[in-house]
Amino acid sequence: MKNRLILPAIIGVLLSYSAVYAKVDLVTLPKRETVQLTIYNSADLTLVRETRDLTLKKGTNRLQFSWANTLIDPTSLDMLPKLKGKEIDILDLTFPPRARNLGVWSVESRMSGDVPVEIAYLTSGLSWRAFYMGTLSKNEKTMRLKGYVRVTNNSGEDYEQAQIRVIVGKINLIDRIADLARRKYAYGRPGPSPVVRPAPQADRAAGMSEVKHKLMRVEKSMMARPKEIKKEGLSEYFLYTIEGTETVPHGWSRRLPSFDVKEIPVVNLYKFEQERYGNQVMRFLSFKNDKAHKLGDTPIPGGTLKAFRDVGKEGRLSYEGKSRFKYIPLDEDVELNLGPVANVIVKPVLMDYKTDRYLFDGKGNISGWDEIRVFEVSVKNTRAIPVKVEIRQNFKTASWEMEKAGDFGAYEKVDLDTVKFTLKLGVRETKTFRYTLTMHHGKRAE
Amino acid sequence: MKGKSRIYSLLVLTVSFIVFAAPVHARIKLVALPEREKTIIRLDNPNATLIEEERVLTLQKGINKVDFSWKGVSIDADSIRLNVLTHPYKAILLGVGYPPNEAALVWEIHCDEAFEVTVRISYLLSNIDRMITYKGIADKAETHMNLKSFLVLRNFSGEDFEKASVFLDDNLSFEQSVSHEETRQLLFLNKRGISIEKGWTFDAGKLPWDPEKLDINVGIPVSYRIKNIKNSGLGTYALYDGKVRVFQEDGHKGTIFLGEDKAGLVPVGETMKIYIGDSRDIVVTQRKMQEKRINVRRNNKNRVVLYDTDELIKATAENFKDRPAILTMIEHITDQWDMAECNMKYKKKDAYTLEFEIELPAHGKKELSLHYNRRNLR
Incomplete structure (x- = not known):
């Protein structure tokens, strides 16, 4: 992950309550050890998990975390010691007054020394989408299907050497992460909220040469074979984990192969x-x-x-x-x-129309009748390969009868007013069939 | 509290006493501010925050005027109460006055002799409140969950509170300092291994019947249900309303985010239902296969006055997952109706709603056939 944007994690020993705000007790800046991005596509949402080695002292430690110019949802911030968890308590997370994009964890430690911790949060601005390329064989009986994943980073943050995972599935979200990220106060504020203008985007041009340098450095360490993607089901979702790590600077996209069958x-x-x-x-x-x-x-x-x-x-x-x-x-x-x-033609032609079987009430008025239509359907395959043709007809009434004749293939009643004919046609073959549709009206429909 | 140190936020309490008769309008504020001994922030009502503070007043013989005024904060003046904790029978509250054009009130307290009393002043303070959030991490099998609940204390009241006792309810309190414009997130519930149930729900009144005709996937809503009972690992307190974010262990020492929902208050014995997302691996296709009029009755003019219908609905539920699933299928039949034939058991939820619990095996498929008659339609 980046050095250019501000995501410092600073640890200090609590000297006094007021010292928290004076920021005089900050002693170290641990660097990130690993970064993992789990990117969703049904919502603008990414779960970021990063590990850092902190040096804790006995007593109350304070860890300051700030995220200016990013799209991090502060309500999602979480910290978890990866080792020595029984000796470490995360007491609280404070969003101090008059400080934007900044949180301070109070960490009570019963030991002193180095501890790896995981910091997790949700961010907006990273996205992925799947796309595919299919290549049909000459006889169109088979297809080579290649799947790709394109990951785009507009989060405001450069992610260097990050493990990338993408999630397929539709999650339920109450709030948009981008909206939570842009709030002036981490959890909003009670009472009427002042209108907050979005923070201006930092000028990226100055950092472009640095980004290119990073990418060149990554390219040198690339594997000589395409990366594999591990796929597994979790709950209602599918998780795709891309082998190794990727560097995706802000504003860049990366195309990653997903499968090739x-x-x-x-x-x-x-x-x-x-x-x-x-x-x-x-x-x-x-x-x-x-x-x-x-x-x-x-x-x-x-x-x-x-x-x-x-x-x-x-x-x-x-x-x-x-x-x-x-x-x-x-x-x-x-x-x-x-x-x-245009090379497969289906032509339904109305060949005959009549009404019949009228019913009359006591006053001599019409109370029911049948409407009879005869259709001739010609199905023509002009192609040099065999094809399958599916013809659906909707009648807009539930009271009907049908008589079929000719080469109509497989017939199926789909629902109360829809039928389906499925025909297989050889090379440049034409098939014709007829059906007589009788629709009942009025008392005849009862 | 350290209101005295803030310029724009003042909660000033002064005591004056009247030894000789003084004009009522000439309010004298002479006595030094008594320090707050104790401050309580009560957050059990989500709509209003009650502040209770205790102070020691030095009262003189005669009528004392206790002046309570504020600036830069929003206090509901009608909510202010004074309770004399020590010597309640010796310090008699005679009356309360509201000075003109001031955010203030004046208590008139009569004493037979001079002494110190501890009083508790209570009032509703605006722009300080609490939110509750939950973070649950389900295991891979989705049968148990580690559930954490956080209290988020948001103080935008204009006042700083130092070492206040914060009460979430009668049984749950902790000491906390919180400054103006500060937000604090505190862990107050951490339960491991809570039993959860996962369910899928298809409501025929809400979801499309024929997904094949749509260009988008029809997701079947998926929910976790957490019973607030002892057997689940809970059942001691009500679960407060708040946003629930659900994660799941991914089997690689990490988690994925499953989704979030807003839960209402869940009293002990009740169930929290968290809608996490939609399943696209369970597909329900429902079609009406028959609908015709029967038992048609006519009047003397041969007009139809009453009829029944004969209707057949078929719904196919397919589970493309490699695990079994229990699908709750909700069907609606309007008007008066009789069931002619149904191939599955159902629970009648109300006059027009039927609920089916369908056990779908892994990669399995079941068809519900619902043959019913609606009666006496006009």
């Missing part, structure tokens, strides 16, 4: 549903997050996938489209929407 079997799935997509046919890449598809170790975080296709000429690629997808649990089916296409 070759030859995932995929199905070219085409969907037609007028209520959702209009008259367009949408192309999907379908697979499953399971072992059979060479995946299934962890859920796949939501993100954007850019799909390419290997055109076989000197490794050249064709761009097929992009899909933004949501979190995919283990064993869940995946359908990546690559957008509308």
Whole structure:
């Protein structure tokens, strides 16, 4: 972690109460030993854990911690001795008057000597997102899927040689960490609060050469192979731990490889549903997050996938489209929407329309009738690969009957007013089927 | 308290005595300030903070005027009370006066002889309060939690308090100094190994039924439940309302942050429910498979006046996790209704709400089939 921004931890022996505010009793500045960042993506939130070696004296010690120009939530500050915990009590944490971004821990020690402590807090300004690149094989039966994580640091702090972990999951937050970080007083204040203007951002330009120097130093110590990411489930979340450490200065991002799986079997799935997509046919890449598809170790975080296709000429690629997808649990089916296409055509045509079976009440008025529509649906695959086509029809009424004829594939009633036809079409094949839909109205619907 | 040392914040107590009859309007403040012997800050009411301070007054024979004034602080003048602790029958409080255009009041105390008395002055002071926060660290199995609770004392009253007794309730107090504009966070509860229960809740009245149709994940709310009872490791005091931040051991000597919630006051015997986040590894897809009118009744004009419905709902709950989960599924049926057939047991929470406890095995799936009739609809 940084030297440029102010995050000093200063320890001193309490001489008197007033000395706390006079800051005359500060004796050492221990440096950070390790830093760990656990970055969330469902909220602007990072859990920072750092260890430092403190030198304590018997009696009451005071540890001052300040965080100017950062986005640390002071209500989250916590300190824990990693050793000799029974001899050390954290008495309290004080946010002194007329001092911003500063806290003082009172630490009662029954021993003197060095003690490693962990200081943990939540900060805003670090983020990560997942993105993916898929490359379809020439016959589009398999796809190589590469996942990446991009970590961005806008926290106001340089994180040097930090272990980086990212969390997939949606946490519940009562307050935004950035709002807590910008408050004038650590826990706010009772009564009406004065309006606080955000602190001006420090000029970063002056530090750029130093940052570049740091990065060059890190690059020299880089491993000669891509880093591995350890994945594990915790509670409702997934934790991805990136091997080794990373340096992410303020304002910089780092792209980190997440996984690389070759030859995932995929199905070219085409969907037609007028209520959702209009008259367009949408192309999907379908697979499953399971072992059979060479995946299934962890859920796949939501993100954007850019799909390419290997055109076989000197490794050249064709761009097929992009899909933004949501979190995919283990064993869940995946359908990546690559957008509308014109090379698979679904055309439902109304071939006949009539009303019939009228009912009349005692006064001779119409009390019920049937509406009968005959549709002919042609499904055409103009592609040089086999495809699967899913057609959904919504009827807007629960009282209906259907008769089907022709090559309609697999039929399924999805819910009370929706049906689904699933057809498999070979290379440049066309299939046609008919269905007669009878919708009941009025007394005929009872 | 060290109010006397602050320029902008004064709580001045003076005693004057009247040996001879003096004009009422000529208030004389001559006697030296008596030191505060003891100060108590009571924070048991979250809406107002009561200050109680004890002072020793030297009273003279006759009518004494005890002048209490303040500056730079906000005191509810109607809340000020004086209680004579020593010689209560010898020092008689005759009356209380409020001087014009002053933040002050004057007690008139009659004594038969001169003596020292200890008095307690109580008042409600603004802009000093407390918050309660919790930090819980759940174990990896999510069955137990180490729970810490902190008192956050925020003093923006305009007054410094030195070595005051701070009372959170009748049984819980500690000595603390706190200056104006100072905030102090103090640990007051530290319990290890508290039993917790984890639960998932799908409320069909609040969450979308068909997640497949949405571009975003539908999260199933996840909660921890902590019973404030002896068996859980608690059950001695009420748990105060406050923000709860929950972490979990990560198995690598560290923690991850699971989420936070605002908990209400939890009396002994009651349960604290902490909503930590949403699960995307439990997916509920609910669809209405049938809805038709039956038993249609008509009037003489052949108009429908009454009918029943025949409805079928199917809900599939899938657990993509590698651990079993207990899903609480809440279904709502409006109007008068009868259950025709249901393949799972349910608890009727009220006339229109059904609650199912569904045990989902790891990587398992269960389907709820709810076939009911709504009756006598118009």
